[in-house]
Amino acid sequence: MEGCGNSALSYELSLVGFPDVTSVDYSSVVVDAMRTRYAHMPNLRWETMDVRALDFPSGSFDVVLEKGTLDALLAGEEDPWTVSLDGVHTVDLVLSEVSRVLVPEGRFISLTSAAPHFRSRHYAQARYGWSLRHTTYGDGFHFHLYFMYKGRELSGAQLALGAQLFLPPRPPPTPCFLQDSDHEDFLSAIQL
Numbered sequence: 001m002e003g004c005g006n007s008a009l010s011y012e013l014s015l016v017g018f019p020d021v022t023s024v025d026y027s028s029v030v031v032d033a034m035r036t037r038y039a040h041m042p043n044l045r046w047e048t049m050d051v052r053a054l055d056f057p058s059g060s061f062d063v064v065l066e067k068g069t070l071d072a073l074l075a076g077e078e079d080p081w082t083v084s085l086d087g088v089h090t091v092d093l094v095l096s097e098v099s100r101v102l103v104p105e106g107r108f109i110s111l112t113s114a115a116p117h118f119r120s121r122h123y124a125q126a127r128y129g130w131s132l133r134h135t136t137y138g139d140g141f142h143f144h145l146y147f148m149y150k151g152r153e154l155s156g157a158q159l160a161l162g163a164q165l166f167l168p169p170r171p172p173p174t175p176c177f178l179q180d181s182d183h184e185d186f187l188s189a190i191q192l
């Protein structure tokens with residue numbers, strides 16, 4: 001699990017049958033705390049690591065999961081509709097590393113509050129060598145779940161969406177003001 005924080009998710013994954021769960025976070029404080037909290041669970045491994053440069057060999061994981069870590073990495077973006085070049089590069093570093101450490105038919109699962117119009121274009125890049133599926137979870141407030149399957153292909157529509165990531169940002173729309181709005185007699189124009 002990438003950017004595990006103090007979430008119990010890794011522990012719960014092991015309870016439902018995942019035999020070995022490795023969790024990383026770049027906060028050594030949180031990693032030490034989790035290692036202590038789950039010292040009785042030898043199949044849970046905790047590592048201080050930056051998800052932009054993983055210290056794992058290629059092809060070493062069947063499944064990679066992140067929950068809210070990409071959201072944290074993009075939290076400083078001024079405009080979620082037009083992610084900065086730095087933001088695009090950061091996400092690319094993370095996804096390239098995920099793709100590298102996955103086995104040939106591995107899966108990447110991303111749990112986020114980011115809806116497809118913000119996030120899909122980042123995942124829809126042919127260079128990661130995976131397919132993309134999206135679904136939601138929850139009533140009212142939705143969590144978004146993205147499933148990437150390594151060794152499968154993106155659709156043409158998804159590739160076209162991915163290409164939009166590299167288009168130059170559109171200029172902001174020109175503000176539109178009503179002419180002479182201070183002098184209009186709105187009240188007497190209302191027909192009751």
Ligand SMILES: C[S@@+](CC[C@H](N)C(=O)[O-])C[C@H]1O[C@@H](n2cnc3c(N)ncnc32)[C@H](O)[C@@H]1O
Nearest residue numbers: 003004005007025026049050051067068069072
């Ligand atoms: C929003 S929290 C999510 C924590 C946990 N996944 C959860 O669902 O509760 C984001 C986590 O990502 C970690 N993080 C942020 N950037 C990171 C990076 N470059 N490498 C590793 N961990 C990172 C933070 O330390 C934090 O624990």
